[in-house]
Structures are given as structure tokens and as C-alpha cells.
Amino acid sequence: MARAFACLFAAATLLRGVYAIGQESCVSFKSSSNNFAVVNNKKAAPILLSTDDWLGVQLAAANFAADIERVTSVTPSLSNFTVAATPTAPASSTSNSTGATPSSAADSQVLAAAAATSNSNSADATPSAVAVSKPPTTPPIIIGTLGQSSLINAVVKNAGIDTSSIEGKWEAFLTKVVKNPLPGVASAYVIIGSDKRGTIFALYDHSEQFGVSPWFWWADVPTTTNDNIFVSNSGCAHGEPSVKYRGIFLNDEQPALQNWAMEKFTNGTGAALTGSPFNHFFYTHLFDLILRLKANFLWPAIWSSAFAVDDPLNQPLANAYGVVMGTSHQEPMMRSTPIEFSLFETGPWDYTTNSEVINSYWLVGAERARPYESVFTMGMRGFGDLPLSETTDIGLLESVIANQTEILQNAFNETDVSEIPQVWCLYKEVEGYYDDGMRVLDYITLLWTDDNFGNIRRFPTIDERNRTGGAGVYYHIHQQMSLSIARNSSRVWVLNVGDLKPYEREIEFFLTYAWDASVWQPSNLSTFVTDWATREFDVTAADATKVTNIVANLTRFNARRKPELLNGTTYSLVSYREAETVQSEWASLLAESTAIYNSLPKGTQPAFFQLIQHPVLASANLANMLIAAGQNNLRASQARLSTNDLADTVQQLFEQDFEYEQEYHTILDDLGYFYWQQPMTNSMPQISRVQTKKQALPGVMRIVPEGTMGAWPGDNPNDCAQQYSCPNPTVFLDNFNPISNFYIDVGAGGPAPFTFTAVSNSSWLTLSPAKGSISPSAPEQRVFASVSDWSKLSAGQNFATVTFNAVASGQPDLAVPVMFVVTKNSVPSGFKGFVEGGGVVSIEAAHTTRTTSVQGTSWGELPGFGKTLSAITPLPLSDATFAAGAGPMAEYDFVTFDNINGNATITVIMAASLNANTDENPLQYSLQIDSQPVQTVTPIGPEIPGGVPTGWETNDGWVANSDNPQTFNVTLNPGTHTLKIGVMTPMVVIEKIVINLGGLQPSYLGPPESILV
Incomplete structure (x- = not known):
């Protein structure tokens, strides 16, 4: 990049132009009877303004002319048009700025500097306005500020333009084709601002619709060229902005x-x-x-x-x-x-x-x-x-x-x-x-x-x-x-x-x-990014949709936990395949982004690299490096030779970061943070190594079942609570677990190569692969176990044993049995809802069974909000409050199987929010299971004036973890149930619900969503 240094809402009813974002379009690139030619057949409409208009308007008009040239390679004339002397209207009352005409040497210096810097914004030289008084022969574009420009004052009077929609307004504008705007001028496209910025915004609104990105200089976004530009006769208009x-x-x-x-x-x-x-x-x-x-x-x-x-x-x-x-x-x-x-x-x-x-x-x-x-x-x-x-x-x-x-x-x-x-x-x-x-x-x-x-x-x-x-x-x-x-x-x-x-x-x-x-509304959040991608990269609609998905996942993955707060164990290395899933998500995202990048013209690739590709590259690299560091240290504790391969991976990824940094010509602030300021140098996460020539004490083979930090055979502090003389591993499967199989890693415990076989004593348990070879050059093999035919199992618990046998030259043979407890459950006839699997019911908040509305308020979805899918919040936004159990409901039907003496917990994961309604009116929602008593939940405690509540800013607090989980003890016997979450106050945002029936494992993102039947 020549100049580089290193959630959204939308509305479906907009008429969008090809390059317009969030605005009605009045620009096209094909002629019709209902439009005005800005450029047609290599001829540009002349641009007229007056010297008594604001200097900012004159600068923007020059840039507007340069933008036309960027798009069409045709340079329009830019003229200060002089009209017959008329009393000059006072400057707009909405600005306390000085006027545009220089009145001192200092003002002249400002004019000169402004002209010089305006030229530097152009592709070549910005056209300079010349004074003329003869009407143009080609229909012109007339620009000016109501009440400030003598030219616009004359046009409004001559053409009888109704300006009531913008008079006295803050930063509003209107544009349209008018007849007989000036003596000798049959028609013109008139751009009128209510004040100086109203005029400036009208010009830049058109420039964007022509195809000039606001970021053309700052992000090297190339302008999409067109031979011709037309504007509709009815033009574009905009009232006062939402924020002053x-x-x-x-x-x-x-x-x-x-x-x-x-x-x-x-x-x-x-x-x-x-x-x-x-x-x-x-x-x-x-x-x-x-x-x-x-x-x-x-x-x-x-x-x-x-x-x-x-x-x-x-x-x-x-x-x-x-x-x-x-x-x-x-x-x-x-x-x-x-x-x-x-x-x-x-x-x-x-x-x-x-x-x-x-x-x-x-x-x-x-x-x-x-x-x-x-x-x-x-x-x-x-x-x-x-x-x-x-x-x-x-x-x-x-x-x-x-x-x-x-x-x-x-x-x-x-x-x-x-x-x-x-x-x-x-x-x-x-x-x-x-x-x-x-x-x-x-x-x-x-x-x-x-x-x-x-x-x-x-x-x-x-x-x-x-x-x-x-x-x-x-x-x-x-x-x-x-x-x-x-x-x-x-x-x-x-x-x-x-x-x-x-x-x-x-x-x-x-x-x-x-x-x-x-x-902008929550319902079509993604259209902003889609339109942005179209404008910045001139991609097809299909590729713009792909870019939107890339951006959505990039921002979601990085928002789960800020990159500077990530470490090697943020994502669980053993539960729910969480770390592997995160790595897989980054790999897919990088492949999608790289495919788009490689398909773009070379002139567009630098902008895409800055705005999309580099964030994806750097973020994926960081996540992979930290996860690999965590896996490296875990495998060292398990006496696995693959520890060293992971150490090499961490080293390679750490050095790769500098290569990305060099490509971007800047500093990447993600690595080596331990507080908010950038580090004086990047530092690699700590890694471990094992001796390559020494055999692990337990023998040549290491067996590590999914879901444990332990390893067999031999003593490992993670094998059992006693930490030594632990029994062989036991693993659990059931037919409604969203992860349908189970893996066991077979690893090298040292330099000696060996062959292994995995033998099941039950025909319904399938192993893949059932044998393999392990050596220093291939130190790991993952064996997957799955039930081949659930109909062959009895209801309830079924048992199987898989024995892993290792044979190595010059080494004792090893045999490690792994016990499988496989449970077959059945859902009550006619039930529809979420089903317990793995001792958990996990539900994305947006996946309600039903919702209710009260006084026009109901739970509405915020697409893409949250760590895993989306979130729900009371909509429309209002001040409405409800008593516990009396407000709009989000209801979830689910079924449980485990009999744990009726004891269970429900965790409602809420977005990290503060009591923005004041502590006197804190965030609240209601919670009810079946016909049990309704609970009032107040997730955020009071805070000292100007401070934050307890649990907010700690290293693993609500902000760092990007959520605020609230856990409740409940009574849940096996059977069907309904969870009801009710609106009590506005601003509550709920992302996920996790019901623990005894099987919940520690993880950052929570268990995957339960099966829905």
C-alpha cells in the first residue's frame, strides 16, 4: 500500500444505486428520457458556482469535478458564474464560520493552502474555477448554498424552485433538473444545500454514487470507471441528519x-x-x-x-x-x-x-x-x-x-x-x-x-x-x-x-x-457490508455476498474475545472440539478471503488486502499460533513426542506475523500484549519441548481419549483425582449428542516407531482407522469411534471395550483398554423441541419454540450478534417495562433424560451490558421453568458512581469474556419441559441458554447447540 500504516443495521425498502450505501439513488450509467447527462459521449456538463459561496463549497465543487474525471476520464469545466448584481443574502444562520471570500493576508494564505491540498486529493490537478458570465450552451450543473450563493438565489427565483423542504434546516439538500434557471439556459441540474455542509454533502453523495469511494485515498480503493454518468430529473434529496x-x-x-x-x-x-x-x-x-x-x-x-x-x-x-x-x-x-x-x-x-x-x-x-x-x-x-x-x-x-x-x-x-x-x-x-x-x-x-x-x-x-x-x-x-x-x-x-x-x-x-x-434496522444488517463490498471492490453480487459473510465471521471471531486477551487456553483444548473448531473456522474464512483476493484485478487487490485480507490473515495467524501454543504445552504434560512439532508450528506462525506486518507496512498490535499499551517488541508465547531421543517412562504409545487432559498408560495428574494409580479411561456417548462420534489420539511416547491396532469387543462400535503406524516423522494418529447401527443397541446403557495394542521392535508390547459407555435414549411421542445430549441442553437464544407479544413489544433477533449465532432483545426499542412473568415471552421446549435427583442448573448467557437505565432501574428479565415460580433476574449489581460493577473488568470478567452468564439452580426431573424468558426492562440482550444435567464441560463458547426434533 502506497499510503498504508498499520454491528450493523440496514433496511430493505431502499432504492440503492450500484455504488450507494444507505441512500436513495439518483445516478445511473445509461441514458433515458428521464435523466440528465453529467457525462455523455465524452462530453461533460459544465459546472457553475459563484465566488460568494462558502470556501468549503468551492473546494468540494473542485473535488466533485475531479471525481467526474476519475470515473469517466472527461474533465468538466468549473466556472464561477457571475449573475446580474442583486442584494447578497445573509450567510446561513446554522454556521458560525467566517465567509468564503478572503479579507486578509491570513485568509489568502488559507485559500492558497486549501487549493494546494485540494489539488493533492485529485488524480491529476483539480480543475480551477474561472470567472464567466456568458451562459453555457450545454445544460450545466449549478451548485450553491441557499441564502449564501447569489447564483443559487437567482436560480431559485428564476425557476420558481420550492426550497421549503430545506430552508433553515441543518445540512439538508435537494437536487433536481429545472427549466430556465438562468437567462439563456434552457435547463440545468441544480444542487442546493440548506447550508454549506448541506451543499458539500450533496456533492459527495453524488460522487459516491458515481463510483468514487470515500476511502479512495486512505485505502487505495480504485474508482470504478464508466463512460457516461446520468442523474435522474427528480434528483436526490436529504433532510436533516439524525445526529447533529x-x-x-x-x-x-x-x-x-x-x-x-x-x-x-x-x-x-x-x-x-x-x-x-x-x-x-x-x-x-x-x-x-x-x-x-x-x-x-x-x-x-x-x-x-x-x-x-x-x-x-x-x-x-x-x-x-x-x-x-x-x-x-x-x-x-x-x-x-x-x-x-x-x-x-x-x-x-x-x-x-x-x-x-x-x-x-x-x-x-x-x-x-x-x-x-x-x-x-x-x-x-x-x-x-x-x-x-x-x-x-x-x-x-x-x-x-x-x-x-x-x-x-x-x-x-x-x-x-x-x-x-x-x-x-x-x-x-x-x-x-x-x-x-x-x-x-x-x-x-x-x-x-x-x-x-x-x-x-x-x-x-x-x-x-x-x-x-x-x-x-x-x-x-x-x-x-x-x-x-x-x-x-x-x-x-x-x-x-x-x-x-x-x-x-x-x-x-x-x-x-x-x-x-x-x-437501518436489525432485520437486514448485512446489506451495509454487501453494498460496501460492491462499491470498494466492484465485485459481482455473488462475490459481494461472500465478502459480507467473510466480514461477518471475521468480526464475530475477533469479538468473541479481543485478540490482545487471547491465550493458549482461551478455547478449550479438550471439550467439544472447541479449539479445533475455531481453527477450522479460521481456515475456512482464510480460504474464502484468499479466493476473492486472487480473483480481483491487480489494481483492486491492495484495497482488498488492507480492508479484508490482512485482517483475516493476521487474525487467523494469531489464533492458530496461540492454540498451537496451548496444545504444545498440554502435549508436553502428556509425554507426547508431537509436542515438538507444535513448538515448531508456533515458531513458524510467530515469524509469519512479521511477514504480514512487512506486507502491510505497519505494526501489528496483536502479539505480546499484557496491558492496553502496545508492547516494545512482539514476544512469542511460551512453548515446551520434549527430548527427541529419550523414551517416555510409560512406553512407546500414548493414548489420549477426547475430552480429557490425561494420557495413558502411566501416571498423569489429569487421569483421575488421585493423580496416580488411576484406572483405565472410560468415555461416554449417547444418540442425541450433537457430536456424533468420539476420538482417541494414538501418539508416540519417544523415538521408537511402532504399529498399533484398535480392537472392539462389540460389533456395533466402529473404529476408523483400526490400525496404523507411528514414528517420529508421523507421531500422531486420531482414531474415531462411532456407533454403526443404533437399532442394534438396547435402550439405556450399553458397554464396549476398545483395546489399543502397540508393537515396537526392541520394546515391550503395550495394551491400553478404553471403556465405552453408550446410552440410547428415546424422545416421547409427538415431542418437538431440543433434546438433551451429553448431559446438556444447549440452545441458541434466537431459536425459540414460540414467542409472545405484549403491548407491541416482543423478543426480536439481532442477527450475527454474539459469540456463536445471534441474540435476542426487546423490540421495538422503547421505555416499556413489565412485571415479572407479565411481559413478552421467549419460550423453549426441551426434553431431559438424566435422573440426577432433580438437580440441574440453567445458565442464561447475556451480552456484557451495563445498567444503562441507571442503577435505580437496572436491567432485568424473568425466568420460569414449567409452572415453577417465576424468578426475577437482575444480572448487574450496583456500581459506585463513575465505576463499574464487581466482576466487570477482571481478566476473566464479563467484558474480557464478552458475555455475562447468570446461573440458577432448578429442579428438573426426566421428561419434557418449557423454559420461559420474559421481558421486564429494555436493553437486555440474550445470546444462549445452557441447561446442565451433569455433563457440562468447561469451554469458552459453550457446548454446541443440542439436536432439535
């Missing part, structure tokens, strides 16, 4: 993004005062990306950087492009703290002892930002994103915000500063201040946060949803963004994107959802 301020936060940007920017945008030396490489050359590319994604807001890079100080053009260029700037949750009043305070001020960052210096420091930030469109972060935290001192009290923080309000009044020379956007970020201990009663002025937006792991800590209560400042959300979010919309947390959304890559797809969905949440 929608943006990203560059954070933890060292070392990847910072090193890359130093190489690409500096001569090797960063900013004079900070050394930061994040200058205006970097940021203008980022501004362009943000606007193409229909976002409008940015918290800039924070570590070792100061946005307004590193480059004096950063702040005015953001405003010129049309990007609203803010500073992060811990940087008040538009100053990069602690960097700027350490550079320019004296004394401690302590408001109790140094308030005069701090107030003066904040005043400079407010005055510096005054000419530009900004959102001010209010309040105060400690240096380096830390809490203030333990003595900090609410009174002090209330005085901080009161003084910040006075500072804004002085800086803006306004008594009423309620129209200046302000946020108070309720992050960690700051939320605790709010919970303890601290309040701010009603017009300040409350920015709710997550727990640093993607779980929103709290949503506004009903009483909090009518604040004039509204509410918003900051940090890593997925499924819960729909709840943010439902709870009116839609004033400001900021997504912490780390160092930007490799989260392109997720960033785009977050911002697309914020742009128009009404489009």
Missing part, C-alpha cells in the same frame, strides 16, 4: 499513525514545539475523508500533539473545509491539554491553587477558536486523562464550569452563550459527579460515554431527554447506537478510532448510521 455533530477522535495514534504521518507529511522533523507530524497536509486529507463520509466533527490527535499550535493553518483550514473542531473529553476550552499547558503556562494543573493561570489559559483557547466553528469541551480532568485529585468536590467543578461560561462570554462578547455548542463529557469519575448530583446549564450537551470496551454506561432517562443541549455519545460503540437514537442521545456522536486504520468499514457504518438512522 457526527465525528471521530484520533487517539492512541502512536506509533502507527504518527510514524506514518512523519514519513509522508514532513521532512523528518515535526512541529517546532511538539515534534508532531500532524500538520495541515495531513489534516486536509482527513477533512476531505470526514466530509465524504457525511460527518462534520473532529477531535484531533492528542498525544504529543496540539492541533492549533503544531500548524497555524490547521484550525482555519478545518473551518474552510467545513469541519467543526472540538477537543477531547479531557481537553477543556479548545486547548490541547496537557501539551499546551506544559508549553506555555507555569504552576500546577490545580484549580484550587492555580485558577488564575488556568482561566487565562482557557481564555486564549476560546479567543483563538472564536472565528471558527467549534464545540467546546467543558469541565476539567487531571493531566494525561487522569482523574483530578481525591479531594476534588462537586462545588469546585461547578465553579470551574461557571468560570468557563464567563470566559466564553468575554471571548465572544456575548452575555448569552447558549448558542455556542458546548459538551460536558461524563467519562469515568465525571459521571460519578453527575450521579452524585452535579448539574450543568441546560444548554450544555451531556456526552455519555462507554466503559472503554464498547458498552455505553448510561442513556438519558425520560426526565433528561428534554434538555435544550440534548445528549450525545462518545467512544467505541456498536449495537447500542440504536439505543442512543431511541434515548435522544443524538446531539453529538464521537467515535474513538484509534489510529484510524484498520477500522475503515466500522467507522463508515458509525457515521452512516449517524447520518440517517431511520434507514
Whole structure:
């Protein structure tokens, strides 16, 4: 990659264009009587705008013209069209930006820098607008902002365009073909924005539909070319976005993004005062990306950087492009703290002892930002994103915000500063201040946060949803963004994107959802990725579906447990074939991704590698390496010669990671983590080796039945509780176990080769293979045992013995018997439901037997959510609550066989969620077995203000394990039963149910789903 450095919802009723994501299409590539030619027969429609429009509009118009050229290789003319003098309408009231016309030497410098960086975004040189007054002979495209562009004002008047749908609206637009827009012009395609970003978004909306990906520069996505482009006469339109301020936060940007920017945008030396490489050359590319994604807001890079100080053009260029700037949750009043305070001020960052210096420091930030469109972060935290001192009290923080309000009044020379956007970020201990009663002025937006792991800590209560400042959300979010919309947390959304890559797809969905949440529903989640794949890689519909499946599984596998938290025993090495299944899943995923990658044109492969192939390669490599390390250490404890082969595998996979890293030109952050920061070097997981020339004490053969960490013959601490003189192994099978066979590994215990036979004393037990040869070059053989004909077995328990015999030259013969207990059960006549197998009933929550609806609410599926299949949650999203047993039900019929004195446990696996309705209204659901008493389940205990509940953040806590299991003791005699899970409060998300009848084995993903009859 030339520039590289190293869940979704959707709606079925959309009319999508080939390259459009989440928007109505008005673009086609074939002529008809109902469309307008943007380019036809190598001739492009001229583009007209006026010099009094916003500079950001002029820049976007130049990029729009360049996008047309990218698609068609035809360059449209771009002209500043002059109309007869008319009174200039006032600038749009929805922006506090400066105008587009330069009025000073500094403004001229901004214009020059903007033009230069705009040129760098183009394939070649961006067309420059020239001043003309003669009407074009070809029907033109006329661009402009309502109330700002004299050209658009004239067109609206001449053509009688009804603009009521966008007048006074925030970032809305309309487009259409109109007759007689200007004297001498018979018709034109008119693009009108309600404000400057409305116009900009209209242009980039069309660019995307033409086939230009927003990521064409950042991810090297090639533009799909077409000879001609047409737009429908009725055009496209969009109202106000769902979220007012929608943006990203560059954070933890060292070392990847910072090193890359130093190489690409500096001569090797960063900013004079900070050394930061994040200058205006970097940021203008980022501004362009943000606007193409229909976002409008940015918290800039924070570590070792100061946005307004590193480059004096950063702040005015953001405003010129049309990007609203803010500073992060811990940087008040538009100053990069602690960097700027350490550079320019004296004394401690302590408001109790140094308030005069701090107030003066904040005043400079407010005055510096005054000419530009900004959102001010209010309040105060400690240096380096830390809490203030333990003595900090609410009174002090209330005085901080009161003084910040006075500072804004002085800086803006306004008594009423309620129209200046302000946020108070309720992050960690700051939320605790709010919970303890601290309040701010009603017009300040409350920015709710997550727990640093993607779980929103709290949503506004009903009483909090009518604040004039509204509410918003900051940090890593997925499924819960729909709840943010439902709870009116839609004033400001900021997504912490780390160092930007490799989260392109997720960033785009977050911002697309914020742009128009009404489009997306859980029912067709996958269409976002399908449309994204079509746009990015220009693949067929069939291959786009394959890419969607690849992405779904990639994100699911990595979300089961974050890669930096994986280890060699995360996935069970002995239960339910879990580790082998995970490896098989990664192998299938890699094969699918590689097949698509190899089928693509060479020009498209770099983008696919960045966005799909490398994440799959690196993730699969990591998972395989860690599982192999776990298997290596287990086999060493079992005295198996194959230990050494696995050690070699781990070594090879560890080195392979660097090869992938080199191919991606960056650092892979997955290996060697032991806390949140990247390691100073990657480190291989610990491995063991056994001596290759020495025979194991028990003899040449090692027998390891499935489901055990032990090994026979000889003593092994895992063979039995006594750990020595243990009996021969016994294994269990039944006819409703979802794993229908059983394996026994036959392994070498040293260098001596041997042959083995496996002999059963029962004809109904089939062995495959029944014999084999073991040697240092082939140290393992897996023998599968299965019942050939269940009709030959009696009801209940049946017994068989398989004897493994080893013969080796110069060594004593060995014989290891393995006892099989095989149980044949039968289901009651007419029963339909899940059947106990292996002493367990395991049910995916979405596989209900029946559901009920109450007051319009019922359990609905979240496809793809969770570790194994999906999840259910109360839908539609509302504030409805129900008494225990009175709400909508998800019911599951099942049958049990084992008589364990009626004692059983039920584990309901819920998504790792917090009491986002407040601890006073905690998450709850009801649980009932048959006609037994209804239980109220409150899975999340209370938390200290600003903290998290017990069990949340530990190494094997709910967050690390990506779930919250709740286990209950119940009475279950053999027979048919019904489990009922009832809605009590919104936001509960349930993934899986496991009923343990005595056979449950420890595992990470839980037992495979039971057989359904």
C-alpha cells in the first residue's frame, strides 16, 4: 500500500444505486428520457458556482469535478458564474464560520493552502474555477448554498424552485433538473444545500454514487470507471441528519499513525514545539475523508500533539473545509491539554491553587477558536486523562464550569452563550459527579460515554431527554447506537478510532448510521457490508455476498474475545472440539478471503488486502499460533513426542506475523500484549519441548481419549483425582449428542516407531482407522469411534471395550483398554423441541419454540450478534417495562433424560451490558421453568458512581469474556419441559441458554447447540 500504516443495521425498502450505501439513488450509467447527462459521449456538463459561496463549497465543487474525471476520464469545466448584481443574502444562520471570500493576508494564505491540498486529493490537478458570465450552451450543473450563493438565489427565483423542504434546516439538500434557471439556459441540474455542509454533502453523495469511494485515498480503493454518468430529473434529496455533530477522535495514534504521518507529511522533523507530524497536509486529507463520509466533527490527535499550535493553518483550514473542531473529553476550552499547558503556562494543573493561570489559559483557547466553528469541551480532568485529585468536590467543578461560561462570554462578547455548542463529557469519575448530583446549564450537551470496551454506561432517562443541549455519545460503540437514537442521545456522536486504520468499514457504518438512522434496522444488517463490498471492490453480487459473510465471521471471531486477551487456553483444548473448531473456522474464512483476493484485478487487490485480507490473515495467524501454543504445552504434560512439532508450528506462525506486518507496512498490535499499551517488541508465547531421543517412562504409545487432559498408560495428574494409580479411561456417548462420534489420539511416547491396532469387543462400535503406524516423522494418529447401527443397541446403557495394542521392535508390547459407555435414549411421542445430549441442553437464544407479544413489544433477533449465532432483545426499542412473568415471552421446549435427583442448573448467557437505565432501574428479565415460580433476574449489581460493577473488568470478567452468564439452580426431573424468558426492562440482550444435567464441560463458547426434533 502506497499510503498504508498499520454491528450493523440496514433496511430493505431502499432504492440503492450500484455504488450507494444507505441512500436513495439518483445516478445511473445509461441514458433515458428521464435523466440528465453529467457525462455523455465524452462530453461533460459544465459546472457553475459563484465566488460568494462558502470556501468549503468551492473546494468540494473542485473535488466533485475531479471525481467526474476519475470515473469517466472527461474533465468538466468549473466556472464561477457571475449573475446580474442583486442584494447578497445573509450567510446561513446554522454556521458560525467566517465567509468564503478572503479579507486578509491570513485568509489568502488559507485559500492558497486549501487549493494546494485540494489539488493533492485529485488524480491529476483539480480543475480551477474561472470567472464567466456568458451562459453555457450545454445544460450545466449549478451548485450553491441557499441564502449564501447569489447564483443559487437567482436560480431559485428564476425557476420558481420550492426550497421549503430545506430552508433553515441543518445540512439538508435537494437536487433536481429545472427549466430556465438562468437567462439563456434552457435547463440545468441544480444542487442546493440548506447550508454549506448541506451543499458539500450533496456533492459527495453524488460522487459516491458515481463510483468514487470515500476511502479512495486512505485505502487505495480504485474508482470504478464508466463512460457516461446520468442523474435522474427528480434528483436526490436529504433532510436533516439524525445526529447533529457526527465525528471521530484520533487517539492512541502512536506509533502507527504518527510514524506514518512523519514519513509522508514532513521532512523528518515535526512541529517546532511538539515534534508532531500532524500538520495541515495531513489534516486536509482527513477533512476531505470526514466530509465524504457525511460527518462534520473532529477531535484531533492528542498525544504529543496540539492541533492549533503544531500548524497555524490547521484550525482555519478545518473551518474552510467545513469541519467543526472540538477537543477531547479531557481537553477543556479548545486547548490541547496537557501539551499546551506544559508549553506555555507555569504552576500546577490545580484549580484550587492555580485558577488564575488556568482561566487565562482557557481564555486564549476560546479567543483563538472564536472565528471558527467549534464545540467546546467543558469541565476539567487531571493531566494525561487522569482523574483530578481525591479531594476534588462537586462545588469546585461547578465553579470551574461557571468560570468557563464567563470566559466564553468575554471571548465572544456575548452575555448569552447558549448558542455556542458546548459538551460536558461524563467519562469515568465525571459521571460519578453527575450521579452524585452535579448539574450543568441546560444548554450544555451531556456526552455519555462507554466503559472503554464498547458498552455505553448510561442513556438519558425520560426526565433528561428534554434538555435544550440534548445528549450525545462518545467512544467505541456498536449495537447500542440504536439505543442512543431511541434515548435522544443524538446531539453529538464521537467515535474513538484509534489510529484510524484498520477500522475503515466500522467507522463508515458509525457515521452512516449517524447520518440517517431511520434507514437501518436489525432485520437486514448485512446489506451495509454487501453494498460496501460492491462499491470498494466492484465485485459481482455473488462475490459481494461472500465478502459480507467473510466480514461477518471475521468480526464475530475477533469479538468473541479481543485478540490482545487471547491465550493458549482461551478455547478449550479438550471439550467439544472447541479449539479445533475455531481453527477450522479460521481456515475456512482464510480460504474464502484468499479466493476473492486472487480473483480481483491487480489494481483492486491492495484495497482488498488492507480492508479484508490482512485482517483475516493476521487474525487467523494469531489464533492458530496461540492454540498451537496451548496444545504444545498440554502435549508436553502428556509425554507426547508431537509436542515438538507444535513448538515448531508456533515458531513458524510467530515469524509469519512479521511477514504480514512487512506486507502491510505497519505494526501489528496483536502479539505480546499484557496491558492496553502496545508492547516494545512482539514476544512469542511460551512453548515446551520434549527430548527427541529419550523414551517416555510409560512406553512407546500414548493414548489420549477426547475430552480429557490425561494420557495413558502411566501416571498423569489429569487421569483421575488421585493423580496416580488411576484406572483405565472410560468415555461416554449417547444418540442425541450433537457430536456424533468420539476420538482417541494414538501418539508416540519417544523415538521408537511402532504399529498399533484398535480392537472392539462389540460389533456395533466402529473404529476408523483400526490400525496404523507411528514414528517420529508421523507421531500422531486420531482414531474415531462411532456407533454403526443404533437399532442394534438396547435402550439405556450399553458397554464396549476398545483395546489399543502397540508393537515396537526392541520394546515391550503395550495394551491400553478404553471403556465405552453408550446410552440410547428415546424422545416421547409427538415431542418437538431440543433434546438433551451429553448431559446438556444447549440452545441458541434466537431459536425459540414460540414467542409472545405484549403491548407491541416482543423478543426480536439481532442477527450475527454474539459469540456463536445471534441474540435476542426487546423490540421495538422503547421505555416499556413489565412485571415479572407479565411481559413478552421467549419460550423453549426441551426434553431431559438424566435422573440426577432433580438437580440441574440453567445458565442464561447475556451480552456484557451495563445498567444503562441507571442503577435505580437496572436491567432485568424473568425466568420460569414449567409452572415453577417465576424468578426475577437482575444480572448487574450496583456500581459506585463513575465505576463499574464487581466482576466487570477482571481478566476473566464479563467484558474480557464478552458475555455475562447468570446461573440458577432448578429442579428438573426426566421428561419434557418449557423454559420461559420474559421481558421486564429494555436493553437486555440474550445470546444462549445452557441447561446442565451433569455433563457440562468447561469451554469458552459453550457446548454446541443440542439436536432439535
